[in-house]
Amino acid sequence: MAGIMASVDQRTQLVGQNRLELLLFRLNGRQLYGINVFKVKEVLQCPRLTLLPKLNPIVRGVAHIRGGTLPIIDLGRATGGRALEDLSTAFVIITEYNNRVQGFLVRAVERIVNLNWSDVHPPPKGTGRDHYLTAVTRVEDQMVEIVDVEKVLAEVLAGDEALPxxxxxxxxxxxxxxxxxxxxxxxxxxxxxxxxxxxxxxxxxxxxxxxxxxxxxxxxxxxxxxxxxxxxxxxxxxxxxxxxxxxxxxxxxxxxxxxxxxxxxxxxxxxxxxxxxxxxxxxxxxxxxxxxxxxxxxxxxxxxxxxxxxxx
The missing domain is CATH 3.40.50.2300 (Response regulator)
Structure with a gap:
């Protein structure tokens, strides 16, 4: 996994060319999901998690990583699916959004793909209002769903209704x-x-x-x-x-x-x-x-x- 992330800094130079790179991963089923590499700090095997009282049930625990303590969010459960059962083979994607660092628990991490934003489209009409997608695309004839991480974080960590x-x-x-x-x-x-x-x-x-x-x-x-x-x-x-x-x-x-x-x-x-x-x-x-x-x-x-x- 270190090999996948080793060149992230160089890859982000694509910014400004209407291009992006997605880190592909899976939750409980066969569906492929994506997250922009630009937001990923690290990918690692799921570390030991510490349970804390009164945690949101979607937060599976906290992990002590690189001298910091991070919440680890079960992304499958956060988006309306089943909780991940076997943590021994799971991965954590460490991300930074909105000046917050957190980990997303996923079943498997696949690879990084290079795309043009013109090949990334809004969710199909009829998806409904309660979905957790910002966009969809296709990679080698497979549908990839790009998760609305800001919606997940707003629901799990709250604070999205702040006023000046x-x-x-x-x-x-x-x-x-x-x-x-x-x-x-x-x-x-x-x-x-x-x-x-x-x-x-x-x-x-x-x-x-x-x-x-x-x-x-x-x-x-x-x-x-x-x-x-x-x-x-x-x-x-x-x-x-x-x-x-x-x-x-x-x-x-x-x-x-x-x-x-x-x-x-x-x-x-x-x-x-x-x-x-x-x-x-x-x-x-x-x-x-x-x-x-x-x-x-x-x-x-x-x-x-x-x-x-x-x-x-």
Whole structure:
């Protein structure tokens, strides 16, 4: 397993080319699942787990790894399946999301595959609202389901409904009245977090699920004669998205004379290995690791001041 992960740092250089690499794994059955290598810190045989009182039952215990204590989440049970029974042959995928490090317990880890985001698609219609997928793709004629890890963590570790501190003591911010923001994120939990944060400040939000949708919508607005940079205070975009990632979306926006002045913030759960140089290379104005409602609110209000938005 060390061999699989040895070249992760080099592989992440694919970022910015609308490409990704998925670490493939299995839970209880034959279905293949995927997680972006960019979020994986380490893969190891399941270590000894310590049970603690009052743990969420989906957390199988904590493990002491590299001097730290990490919760180990049974990913099969977290996504509505059966708990993994035999831990002696199981693996743990150590990940970092939203400034948190945790392990996901899986039955088997397969390999890493290189894909283009254009080959990764939203979950099929009819999947329902309670699924745990952000996207699907095919690898060698096998369907691969990409797990909505942000939804899993929000349910297991809670905290997804946080509001910015200033919004808990005031109603809407006067300077926010009439402001409109485009939010682009494939995770339903992440969209809800951002929308709730912005609406608590009195900001109107228009939300889309992926970069391709966002680019098509922006171009359609421009084709209809609208000044996108006047209509929108900013665009807040995730980086990992099916069809088109946030880096490519930003580069496409910058290459269109009608859209090039739109203020773009990349908002990512890739907190541990975030590539700041790439953010500047594609022309983003700002970036922020998910999810700090206070910092997000501060950045948006600072953008308002910079854009000269007046008090109502």
């Amino acid at each position: 501190q200033q919004a808990t003591t005031t109603e809407a911010m006067p300077e926010a009245t009439g402001s409109r923001i485009l939010v682009v994120d494939d995770s339903s939990v992440a969209r809800r977090q951002i929308i709730r944060c912005m609406e608590s400040l009195g900001i109107e939000v228009f939300a889309l699920n992926d970069g391709r949708q966002a680019l098509d919508w922006l171009k359609q607005q421009a084709d209809q004669g609208r000044d996108v940079t006047e209509d929108l205070l900013m665009m807040i975009s995730d980086i990992e998205m099916p069809e088109m990632d946030g880096y490519t979306l930003t580069a496409e926006v910058r290459s269109d004379p009608r859209l090039k002045d739109l203020h773009v913030m990349l908002h990512t759960s890739l907190s541990g290995v975030f590539n700041q140089a790439m953010v500047h290379k594609v022309g983003a104005d700002d970036f922020l690791a998910k999810f700090s409602p206070d910092e997000l609110a501060d950045r948006v209000l600072a953008r308002m001041r910079g854009a000269g938005v007046e008090h109502a």
